[in-house]
Amino acid sequence: MSARIVCLPGDCIGPEVMAVAQRILRELAPDLELEDHLFGAAAIRATGDPLPDETLEACRSAAAVLKAPIGHPEFDAADVRPEQGMLRLRAELDVYTNLRPAKQGAVDLVIVRELVGGLYFGARGVREDGTVFDTCEYHPSQVERIARRAFELARSRGGRLTSVDKANVLETSRMWRRVVHEVGAEYPEVAVDDLLVDNAAMQLASAPEQFDVLVTENMFGDILSDLAAAMTGGLGLAPSASLGDAGPGVFEPVHGSAPDIAGKGIANPAAMLRSTALLLEYGLGATLRRLGDVRLRDVARSPDGGVIADYFGDFDDPEELAARLSATVGVVEHGLFPAAMVSDIVIGRGEQVEIRSLR
Ligand code: IPM
Numbered sequence: 001m002s003a004r005i006v007c008l009p010g011d012c013i014g015p016e017v018m019a020v021a022q023r024i025l026r027e028l029a030p031d032l033e034l035e036d037h038l039f040g041a042a043a044i045r046a047t048g049d050p051l052p053d054e055t056l057e058a059c060r061s062a063a064a065v066l067k068a069p070i071g072h073p074e075f076d077a078a079d080v081r082p083e084q085g086m087l088r089l090r091a092e093l094d095v096y097t098n099l100r101p102a103k104q105g106a107v108d109l110v111i112v113r114e115l116v117g118g119l120y121f122g123a124r125g126v127r128e129d130g131t132v133f134d135t136c137e138y139h140p141s142q143v144e145r146i147a148r149r150a151f152e153l154a155r156s157r158g159g160r161l162t163s164v165d166k167a168n169v170l171e172t173s174r175m176w177r178r179v180v181h182e183v184g185a186e187y188p189e190v191a192v193d194d195l196l197v198d199n200a201a202m203q204l205a206s207a208p209e210q211f212d213v214l215v216t217e218n219m220f221g222d223i224l225s226d227l228a229a230a231m232t233g234g235l236g237l238a239p240s241a242s243l244g245d246a247g248p249g250v251f252e253p254v255h256g257s258a259p260d261i262a263g264k265g266i267a268n269p270a271a272m273l274r275s276t277a278l279l280l281e282y283g284l285g286a287t288l289r290r291l292g293d294v295r296l297r298d299v300a301r302s303p304d305g306g307v308i309a310d311y312f313g314d315f316d317d318p319e320e321l322a323a324r325l326s327a328t329v330g331v332v333e334h335g336l337f338p339a340a341m342v343s344d345i346v347i348g349r350g351e352q353v354e355i356r357s358l359r
Pocket residue numbers: 083086087222254
């Protein structure tokens with residue numbers, strides 16, 4: 001049995017980091033069918049639309065979507081921009097739960113960002129007098145479903161949930177806070193508290209280890225997740241998973257398409273690989289368990305700047321695992337990581353493979 005993964009290689013460094021992810025997927029789960037589709041700036045150039053119908057239909061019927069960063073300076077001031085395709089894809093697939101884990105040392109938190117509502121999707125326009133407006137809109141049902149996801153996640157982790165809002169100013173935030181606590185009544189085992197977004201930024205910058213799960217609306221989550229990434233190794237390492245109630249999830253790095261370093265072979269693929277790990281776990285967990293495959297659990301930066309890939313799987317035969325891992329390392333040696341980044345490869349104890357990089 002196999003599963004079809006739609007890959008969106010995106011723009012600038014996108015195709016470079018996607019190539020790394022695809023090589024690792026081909027080694028780890030050879031039964032997966034990987035299918036590339038046009039998306040972002042590349043799609044605008046070819047079709048005039050950042051999310052062509054054909055790409056959207058392929059995504060809808062896929063088991064999961066693996067997405068590399070999109071965006072190109074060429075379209076910064078254009079009417080049709082790559083980012084519009086991204087917002088539309090999220091809305092069309094209704095992947096309203098965006099998980100953004102940030103982990104390093106004593107910090108181990110997940111930001112649960114509402115992804116298909118709020119300021120990025122509200123009414124917008126220009127009034128007759130020239131005033132330009134975007135509006136933040138939420139229906140209580142949108143808050144209820146994201147809150148439920150966040151409580152479920154908090155229950156399965158440290159049992160603490162922080163809801164971030166701006167209830168001292170915004171109507172949407174006051175409704176958000178009320179609904180979060182209504183849903184919270186169904187989760188007595190989770191301790192929930194509220195934090196104003198400006199204070200949340202300060203707390204994340206000064207004492208990020210205090211947090212377990214944070215839940216917040218779309219734009220606050222966009223901003224705070226960059227901050228959380230900066231506190232835990234930088235945007236180059238930050239992955240994300242966007243999930244709906246049914247249908248495929250979208251797995252993508254938090255970082256952008258980095259036009260300044262595109263084509264130089266120096267893009268760090270760690271965030272893309274971590275997103276691939278989330279795809280294997282959240283997007284295909286059940287499928288892969290049936291396939292009995294080894295899975296990439298995490299990719300992290302080691303204290304000396306190396307990249308650590310950590311695998312797990314159900315193997316009766318330790319030799320099979322060893323063979324699979326050395327095949328992966330072979331791929332690494334032959335260009336999985338940009339050559340400039342690899343100085344040494346060490347197979348550690350157990351199932352851990354460490355790839356030391358020069359940066
Ligand atoms: C992100 C990005 C996107 C967002 C942009 C590129 C539209 O910043 O995924 O965090 O705001 O969601």
